[in-house]
Amino acid sequence: MPEKRDRPLHTYFRLLRYVKPYSRFLTGSIISTLLYSIFSGLSVYLTIPLLDTLFNQGTPQPLAVPATATIFDKLRADAANTFNSFVFSGSKSDALLKICLVIVGAFFLKSIFGYAQSYLMAFVEQGLMKDIRNDLYSKLQELSIGYFANEKTGTLISRVTNDVNVVNNGISASFVTLIREPLTIIVFLSIAVSLSWKLTVTALVVFPFALFFISRIGMRLYRESGISQERMADITSILQETISGMKIVRAFGMETFETDRFKHHTQRYFKSILKITHIRNLANPITEFLSVLAGAVIIYYGGMQVLHSGSLSPSEFMGFLFAIFQIMPPVKELTTVSNRIQESAAAGKRIFEVLDEQGKIAESPNAIEIKDFENSIVFENVWFAYPISKIGRAKRQDGDFVLKNINIIIRKGEVLAVVGPSGGGKSTLIDLIPRFYDPTRGRILFDGYDLRDIKIKNLRALIGIVSQETILFNDTVRNNIAYGLQS
Incomplete structure (x- = not known):
């Protein structure tokens, strides 16, 4: 079982269980993503009739559908003929107005979704x-004092703050990048294929080389960001x-040493930035140059089709270019997904190390519930040693014990x-009474009841503690004095 827990994907899927309470919002986000991708493609596709209206003479002829055409070709022809009959039913000025209104509507809906x-x-992630x-905070409140x-x-604070932020990046990779970007690619790739499958194949051969170098730059940036x-x-x-x-620093005259140490670390951070x-x-x-280089190859090959073979109209060629260049950003984004998920799983492993900790006082x-202290507190043959590790709990040597064979009656x-x-075990002895720790051997009786048989909350409610460590919470003086009454 522990081996399974160490698998990154197992940890990552365990993190995804936290998404379940927000499934309705996630579903709404996915539907909005789908519609966003569709209207993004439509806003680009509408440039084709816009260019036809501005630069072509006459009304586009209805597309003929041969008997051997596929269902996809028939649907495309029907949609194109319906759209053309609506747009070009009047004068060229009317057609231009209609196209502009449709483009505004498409971009408006794209923005809304x-x-x-x-x-x-964001609601799901936050x-x-x-x-x-x-x-995590609830678990920290349950763990025994020995765990701390x-x-x-600083490590525990980092797990509650930084590690959770890293997990958020990985969840975003799953539900934003892995859903929105593939949908965007499918929509624009469908547009490109519908215009020219040959040109699309050429683009798919040329662009991966450019994307390879772009992703390498991104990976290096990612590593340096981590450093x-x-x-x-x-x-x-x-x-x-x-x-x-600060009192210790001043007492030992270490102000200059600490200042130099701080300057050393800020210099390292400065170089990293x-x-x-x-x-x-x-x-x-570099990204722009490689993209233009790949685009130039496509423009040359597509331009030859426009100039010589006539298999592609100028407006369709421009529409193809718009569509194919819209594919590059989501493809580039997808190259970062694996790293973000791995980083999220690593942060999740650190989080679950805390959540799975069994150091809670059982x-x-x-x-039973007790309402008052009436007779005595008795230590019977009490031995105590601080927990050393989960592996080393089976057997201890006498030298490991802080308290040995303590027998006391306190009436x-x-x-x-x-x-x-100092270090003789005075604080440890007192810490056993409110069950901050349990004895390793022996027992402590509270009015004849073993402390382990009394509800912890009731027991601690009967005990007043003045700690040797001064703690002032960030609250009013009144609330600091009354601390504990709220429970």
Whole structure:
């Protein structure tokens, strides 16, 4: 089972389960995407009758359909004849007005469905991020104190913030890129094939070479972006450490050392950003040149068909060019999908490491409620060692134990002071009473009941704690003093 959990696709599909509550919005986004793609193709296809109206004399003749024609050819001919009879039923000025109105309508509907697709998908993505963050935060509230002793605070914060953002990019790759871009390609490819299948085959042979170099540039930019994010994380970590430990920095006279260390990391980030800017600024002209080079080959071959064979009219050739160049951006976008999904799966693995953690203090299903403290707290043969790892829990040596064979009776009304050297286990002993940890051996009785048989919430409600660590929450003084009453 653990091996299966490590598979990127298994992790990714597990992330997709968070989409289920937003299935209605996702369906609406997919439908809007389909209509957006259709109207995008229509807005380009309408340039053909527009050019015919401006530069051709007379009304286009109805398309004849031979008996051996396919269903696709018949449908195309029927649609073209219906459209031509509507547009060219009056004068050329009337035809121009009608085409302009149809183009405006097509672009208007394209914009409407584009907005609907983006908004509905944003609702799904942001809802998914909200749910994952809520689950992570709830899980952190459930985990034992021992879990936080073994994890860096910055790492946990990063999983709730940065990793969830990375997951969002992967979800977007699935439901935006893998749906919208293929639909766009199909629509414009259908237009291109309907105009000239020979020219379409030529384009499909030439364009992959240009796209290969474009995707290589994109991959390099992607890698450098990851490096810059890591270097920014280093800067954030230094800020967190030095600001929270400013008293220690001042006490040991390390101000100059920390300043130099910070400058070193900001210099590395500066170089990384310059490298990204260099690649990004090179990417646009190189991409444009390669696209034009591939387009020039197609223009030459298509122009020869227009000039010599006459198998393609000038307006159809221009419409073909518009359609084929509209295919390049979605194809380029699809080249990034695999990397985004892999990165999302890696972030998902880090998230599920927290969500799958079993470090929660277990509450007995038959736990009882207690309302008051009446008699005594008793430690019976209590031994305790901090958890070392999931693998090493089976057997321990006596040297691993912080507390050994503790037997104490604390009666109600007594005042007890625990005195000892630093690291002797004083705080650990007290932490066992509110069940921040459970004894490794032995038991603790609260009015005769084993602590593990009492509901944790009731137990902690009877205990007042003044921590040796001063924590002031970002709230009013009143709410800080009254903290805990809300529960």
